[in-house]
Amino acid sequence: MDRHLRTLLVAVALTLVIAVVSGGQSAHYLMGALFALSLWVMLFFANSAQHGALGASVPWATYAMAAAITTLLGTVFYVVGDENGAWWGPAVILAGTLVWPRRTSAAGSGSGSE
Secondary structure (H helix, E strand, C coil): CHHHHHHHHHHHHHHHHHHHHHCCCHHHHHHHHHHHHHHHHHHHHHHHHHHCCCCCCCCHHHHHHHHHHHHHHHHHHHHHCCCCHHHHHHHHHHHHHHCCCCCCCCCCCCCCCC
């Protein structure tokens, strides 16, 4: 249960950061919650693909790292992008891609092809 609580706290923190940076209106909180959820879903499917079965959970530390990267990139994109909230989307995608679990293969490690 502790792991789920940490994941929820990361999602709430990301939601609040996105909402506050974007202006703090009620629509910004909804936008932040949707981006936090979409980041978790992206990591969930990446982790499930790596382990070969749905139901493999997202480690909360991985989610926290992706949320931190989203916060940094999203804030920069938001400010440089003329305060357009749509720039949080690319930040989420890039953060999810940067912490995406990599598949390692013991058989293919010596051949140099992956």
